Amino acid sequence: xxxxxxxxxxxxxxxxxxxxxxxxxxxxxxxxxxxxxxxxxxxxxxxxxxxxxxxxxxxxxxxxxxxxxxxxxxxxxxxxxxxxxxxxxxxxxxxxxxxxxxxxxxxxxxxxxxxxxxxxxxxxxxxxxxxxxxxxxxxxxxxxxxxxxxxxxxxxxxxxxxxxxxxxxxxxxxxxxxxxxxxxxxxxxxxxxxxxxxxxxxxxxxxxxxxxxxxxxxxxxxxxxxxxxxxxxxxxxxxxxxxxxxxxxxxxxxxxxxxxxxxxxxxxxxxxxxxxxxxxxxxxxxxxxxxxxxxxxxxxxxxxxxxxxxxxxxxxxxxxxxxxxxxxxxxxxxxxxxxxxxxxxxxxxxxxxxxxxxxxxxxxxxxxxxxxxxxxxxxxxxxxxxxxxxxxxxxxxxxxxxxxxxxxxxxxxxxxxxxxxxxxxxxxxxxxxxxxxxxxxxxxxxxxxxxxxxxxxxxxxxxxxxxxxxxxxxxxxxxxxxxxxxxxxxxxxxxxxxxxxxxxxxxxxxxxxxxxxxxxxxxxxxxxxxxxxxxxxxxxxxxxxxxxxxxxxxxxxxxxxxxxxxxxxxxxxxxxxxxxxxxxxxxxxxxxxxxxxxxxxxxxxxxxxxxxxxxxxxxxxxxxxxxxxxxxxxxxxxxxxxxxxxxxxxxxxxxxxxxxxxxxxxxxxxxxxxxxxxxxxxxxxxxxxxxx
Amino acid sequence: xxxxxxxxxxxxxxxxxxxxxxxxxxxxxxxxxxxxxxxxxxxxxxxxxxxxxxxxxxxxxxxxxxxxxxxxxxxxxxxxxxxxxxxxxxxxxxxxxxxxxxxxxxxxxxxxxxxxxxxxxxxxxxxxxxxxxxxxxxxxxxxxxxxxxxxxxxxxxxxxxxxxxxxxxxxxxxxxxxxxxxxxxxxxxxxxxxxxxxxxxxxxxxxxxxxxxxxxxxxxxxxxxxxxxxxxxxxxxxxxxxxxxxxxxxxxxxxxxxxxxxxxxxxxxxxxxxxxxxxxxxxxxxxxxx
Numbered sequence: 001x002x003x004x005x006x007x008x009x010x011x012x013x014x015x016x017x018x019x020x021x022x023x024x025x026x027x028x029x030x031x032x033x034x035x036x037x038x039x040x041x042x043x044x045x046x047x048x049x050x051x052x053x054x055x056x057x058x059x060x061x062x063x064x065x066x067x068x069x070x071x072x073x074x075x076x077x078x079x080x081x082x083x084x085x086x087x088x089x090x091x092x093x094x095x096x097x098x099x100x101x102x103x104x105x106x107x108x109x110x111x112x113x114x115x116x117x118x119x120x121x122x123x124x125x126x127x128x129x130x131x132x133x134x135x136x137x138x139x140x141x142x143x144x145x146x147x148x149x150x151x152x153x154x155x156x157x158x159x160x161x162x163x164x165x166x167x168x169x170x171x172x173x174x175x176x177x178x179x180x181x182x183x184x185x186x187x188x189x190x191x192x193x194x195x196x197x198x199x200x201x202x203x204x205x206x207x208x209x210x211x212x213x214x215x216x217x218x219x220x221x222x223x224x225x226x227x228x229x230x231x232x233x234x235x236x237x238x239x240x241x242x243x244x245x246x247x248x249x250x251x252x253x254x255x256x257x258x259x260x261x262x263x264x265x266x267x268x269x270x271x272x273x274x275x276x277x278x279x280x281x282x283x284x285x286x287x288x289x290x291x292x293x294x295x296x297x298x299x300x301x302x303x304x305x306x307x308x309x310x311x312x313x314x315x316x317x318x319x320x321x322x323x324x325x326x327x328x329x330x331x332x333x334x335x336x337x338x339x340x341x342x343x344x345x346x347x348x349x350x351x352x353x354x355x356x357x358x359x360x361x362x363x364x365x366x367x368x369x370x371x372x373x374x375x376x377x378x379x380x381x382x383x384x385x386x387x388x389x390x391x392x393x394x395x396x397x398x399x400x401x402x403x404x405x406x407x408x409x410x411x412x413x414x415x416x417x418x419x420x421x422x423x424x425x426x427x428x429x430x431x432x433x434x435x436x437x438x439x440x441x442x443x444x445x446x447x448x449x450x451x452x453x454x455x456x457x458x459x460x461x462x463x464x465x466x467x468x469x470x471x472x473x474x475x476x477x478x479x480x481x482x483x484x485x486x487x488x489x490x491x492x493x494x495x496x497x498x499x500x501x502x503x504x505x506x507x508x509x510x511x512x513x514x515x516x517x518x519x520x521x522x523x524x525x526x527x528x529x530x531x532x533x534x535x536x537x538x539x540x541x542x543x544x545x546x547x548x549x550x551x552x553x554x555x556x557x558x559x560x561x562x563x564x565x566x567x568x569x570x571x572x573x574x575x576x577x578x579x580x581x582x583x584x585x586x587x588x589x590x591x592x593x594x595x596x597x598x599x600x601x602x603x604x605x606x607x608x609x610x611x612x613x614x615x616x617x618x619x620x621x622x623x624x625x626x627x628x629x630x631x632x633x634x635x636x637x638x639x640x641x642x643x644x645x646x647x648x649x650x651x652x653x654x655x656x657x658x659x660x661x662x663x664x665x666x667x668x669x670x671x672x673x674x675x676x677x678x679x680x681x682x683x684x685x686x687x688x689x690x691x692x
Numbered sequence: 693x694x695x696x697x698x699x700x701x702x703x704x705x706x707x708x709x710x711x712x713x714x715x716x717x718x719x720x721x722x723x724x725x726x727x728x729x730x731x732x733x734x735x736x737x738x739x740x741x742x743x744x745x746x747x748x749x750x751x752x753x754x755x756x757x758x759x760x761x762x763x764x765x766x767x768x769x770x771x772x773x774x775x776x777x778x779x780x781x782x783x784x785x786x787x788x789x790x791x792x793x794x795x796x797x798x799x800x801x802x803x804x805x806x807x808x809x810x811x812x813x814x815x816x817x818x819x820x821x822x823x824x825x826x827x828x829x830x831x832x833x834x835x836x837x838x839x840x841x842x843x844x845x846x847x848x849x850x851x852x853x854x855x856x857x858x859x860x861x862x863x864x865x866x867x868x869x870x871x872x873x874x875x876x877x878x879x880x881x882x883x884x885x886x887x888x889x890x891x892x893x894x895x896x897x898x899x900x901x902x903x904x905x906x907x908x909x910x911x912x913x914x915x916x917x918x919x920x921x922x923x924x925x926x927x928x929x930x931x932x933x934x935x936x937x938x939x940x941x942x943x944x945x946x947x948x949x950x951x952x953x954x955x956x957x958x959x960x961x962x963x964x965x966x967x968x969x970x971x972x973x974x975x976x977x978x979x980x981x982x
Contacts, residue, residue, distance in 0.1 A: 262727075563970075603875075622881065628878045630877035686883070687956050690959060
C-alpha cells in the first residue's frame with residue numbers, strides 16, 4: 001500500500017479543538033479544586049520584609065497565603081526560577097513573592113490584589129549595554145556550545161581585506177506569548193503527584209518535579225494532552241507547576257494555577273535583547289577572508305541563560321579567519337530563555353544584514369555573494385555536512401520570486417507614496433535528534449496503539465507520528481492511535497530545538513519495526529496482544545560526527561511609505577531544505593507560522609524596559625504588538641526534495657524553527673532596497689525608517 | 693461586587709446618586725483597567741440593558757443643519773453599518789480602525805468619550821464635527837460641546853452623578869475622512885490620527901488631531917487658511933491647487949505631541965502633517981470629491 005508520510009493530512013484532533021472538546025491543562029474538572037493566584041514583586045531588587053496575610057485570610061473563600069515563611073521546602077535544582085518562595089530575596093520585578101489560594105479564581109485574585117507586601121528595596125540595574133562593566137564570558141552558551149571560537153587570525157584577515165563591513169546591529173527583548181498561557185492543575189493521591197500541565201515536553205517537567213519534591217520517578221505523573229503553543233517558553237517546567245504542586249500538598253486539595261497574559265512577561269522567559277557587532281572582510285569579488293561576530297546579551301541573577309546568538313556564523317560561510325564570541329551581563333531582570341529559534345533568529349538578522357551590506361559594497365548580487373561563500377565543510381571545526389542545500393534553496397527561491405528581474409539600485413522604485421524593494425537572506429537551523437523511548441502495542445482487533453511522551457503544541461506532531469506509525473506498520477492511519485503527552489509513557493525529547501519529529505519519529509519507527517519482527521516471530525498477534533518497546537539512546541550515541549543542519553532562503557518584498565515610514569510586506573517566500581517533510585499540510589502551516597513570527601520580529605515585537613521601575617512596560621497585547629492578519633499578505637513556504645540518510649530513519653531535519661530564521665533580515669534588506677536607508681535595529685518602526 | 697442593570701435612563705441616573713458606583717458600557721477600557729488592577733469597583737452600573745441608549749436617529753432639522761443623535765451605547769460596529777456610515781463617513785472610518793470585530797461589537801461611542809484617551813479613535817471626528825454631548829443627571833439634561841467635554845488626558849467635564857446619554861453630530865455637506873497611523877495594520881493604538889470634514893454650505897473646513905496632544909486638538913489656523921484659500925465656487929480640478937504642504941505644516945504646528953514608547957514627538961508632529969496633507973489632497977486635490 002502507498003504510504004501517508006509526505007501527504008497533506010489534516011490534524012487528527014482538529015475537530016475536537018474547534019469544538020472545545022479537547023482538554024488543555026486548565027480544563028480538567030476535579031472535585032474540590034481550588035485556585036492559586038500569584039502575587040508578584042513590585043521592586044526589581046531587594047528583599048521581602050513581610051507579607052501580612054491577616055486581612056486576606058479573612059476574605060471569603062481564601063484558603064491560604066503561601067509565602068517564603070510558610071512554603072513547603074523544596075530540594076535544590078539547578079534552575080533558581082523553580083525554587084519559588086524558598087527565600088526572601090527579590091531578583092527582578094514581577095518575581096513570585098506569594099501565592100494566594102481560594103475556593104474560586106476570583107476570590108484568590110481579589111485577595112492577592114490587596115495583599116500587603118513590605119520590601120527592603122535596593123538600587124537595580126536593568127539596562128543592557130555593550131560597555132556594561134559587569135560583562136563576562138559564560139562557561140558555555142545554550143545548549144552546551146563553546147562561548148567563543150577562533151579559526152585563523154581575524155584581525156589580520158580584516159586588515160588585509162579589500163572590502164570590509166563593520167556595523168553593530170541590535171534586537172530588542174521579545175516575549176514568546178503562546179496563545180494558551182502557562183497553566184497547571186495538580187493533585188496528590190497519597191504520595192503520588194499528578195499534574196495536568198501546559199508544556200513542550202512532559203518528561204522534563206516530570207524530572208523537575210521529581211527532584212524538587214524528592215520523589216521517586218514513579219510517584220510523579222505529568223499529563224499534557226493538548227498544548228496551545230509554547231515557542232520555547234514551555235520548554236521546561238515553569239514555576240506555576242511547582243506552585244500548584246506545592247499548594248496542593250500543603251492544602252490537601254487539587255490546585256490550579258493559571259498565569260495571566262501580563263504574568264507571562266515576567267515568569268516564563270523571553271528572548272534576550274542582543275547587541276551584535278559583525279565585521280566582514282572580503283576580496284573585491286565578495287569572497288570572505290574574515291568574519292567576526294561579537295554578541296552582548298543579558299541574563300538574570302536567578303539562572304544563567306546564554307543565548308547562542310553567534311552560532312549562525314559558525315556554519316554559514318567559508319572563510320579562513322572566523323571568530324565568534326558571547327558576553328553576558330546578569331541584570332536585575334526576569335530570566336531570558338529559549339524563544340523561537342534561540343540563537344539563529346537574532347544572529348541571522350545581524351549576519352544576513354551584514355552580508356547584504358557586503359554585497360552592496362562589492363557590487364555583487366546578494367544571492368551570488370552567498371553562492372561564492374558556500375563552504376565545503378563546516379567553517380568552524382571543518383566537519384562535513386550530512387547534506388547542505390542552501391544554494392538550491394536560493395536558486396529555487398530566485399526563480400519563483402523572479403529575482404533575475406530585480407534592479408539592484410536602492411531607493412529607485414516608487415508607486416505613488418510607496419517606495420518598493422525586495423530582499424533576500426539565508427536561513428539555517430541545526431537538525432539534531434535526542435534519545436527517546438516509545439512503545440507500540442498490537443491489539444487483537446488489528447489496530448495499534450503507540451505511546452510516547454511527545455508533545456503536540458499545535459504543530460501537528462500527533463498527526464505526523466500517526467502517519468509514520470501507519471506506514472511502518474503498513475496499515476491505514478485509522479488503525480493507529482498515537483497517545484502522547486503523558487510522562488508515564490517513559491522519557492522522550494521535548495517539542496523544542498526543532499528536534500521533536502526527528503527524535504520521536506526515530507523511536508516510533510524503531511518500536512514499530514521491533515513489533516513487526518515480534519509478530520513475525522510469534523506467527524501473528526497473540527490473543528493478549530503484543531507490545532514492543534524502543535529506546536534510541538544507543539542509536540543516537542553511535543551517529544557519525546557530522547554537521548546536520550537544515551537550510552533555507554527567505555525572500556521579502558516591502559513597500560515603505562515615503563512620508564510616514566509605514567511598512568507593508570506584500571510578499572514573503574521561504575524555500576527550505578529540511579530533509580523529508582512528513583505532513584505537507586501541517587509543515588507548510590508551521591513554516592508560514594515561523595515566517596510570520598519573523599515578520600513580526602522585523603516590524604513589531606519589542607519589549608520596552610522601564611529603567612525607573614525595572615520592568616517591561618508594554619506587558620499586554622495592547623502594547624506588545626504581534627503581526628495581525630492584516631499585516632500578512634501573500635506568504636508562501638515551499639521546500640526542495642532533500643534526501644539525507646545520515647539523520648535518522650525517517651530522514652527528517654525538523655521544521656519548527658527555520659521559518660523564523662532570516663526572515664527579519666530579508667525584510668530589513670528589502671527596506672534598504674526600497675529606501676536606501678539601512679536598518680540595523682529591530683523592530684523597524686515607522687519613526688526609525690524616517691530617522692534610522 | 694454589586695452589579696446594577698437598569699433598563700431605563702431614569703433608573704440609571706437615579707443609581708448614579710451613589711458616588712461609589714462605576715459605569716460600565718462596552719467594557720473595552722473598564723475591563724482592561726480591572727485586569728490591570730487599576731480599577732477595583734465595588735458597585736457597577738451596567739448600561740447594557742437600556743434600549744434607548746443603544747439606538748440612533750436622524751433628526752429633522754431642529755436646528756440648521758440636520759443632526760444625527762447617537763445613543764451613548766451605540767457600538768463601533770453600529771457606526772460601520774451602511775445607513776449610519778453614509779451619514780457620518782469619517783466616524784465610520786474611525787470605527788473601522790478600532791480593535792478587532794469583538795472589540796468593535798462591544799466598544800461604544802459613550803465609552804470612548806468617557807475614557808477620553810488621547811488616542812481615542814472617534815474623538816478627532818467628534819471634535820472636527822463639533823459634536824455635542826448630552827449628559828443626564830437628576831437635575832435634567834445638559835449639552836456639553838466636545839471641545840469643552842474633554843478637559844485633558846482621561847479627564848472630562850462630567851460631574852459626579854452625570855451620565856452620557858447621547859452624542860449629537862451635525863450632518864455636513866462635503867468630504868469627510870479619518871486617517872490613522874499605528875505600528876501595525878490592525879488592532880493598534882494610534883500614534884497619530886486626524887479627522888477632516890468639509891462643509892460646503894458654511895464654506896468651512898474642520899480638522900482635528902488625535903494622539904498628538906492631551907486630547908483632540910482643532911487645527912483652527914490651518915482650517916481657516918485652507919477655507920480661505922480654496923475657491924468654493926469652482927470645481928477643484930479647474931482651479932489652481934492650494935498649497936497643501938503648507939496646510940500640513942500648519943496642522944503639524946498645532947500638534948502638542950510627546951515622546952512615548954509608541955513614537956517620538958518629532959515623528960508624531962511630522963506624521964500628523966503628512967496625514968493632514970493627504971486628507972486635504974483627497975478633499976481638494978486634483979480629481980477630488982469636494
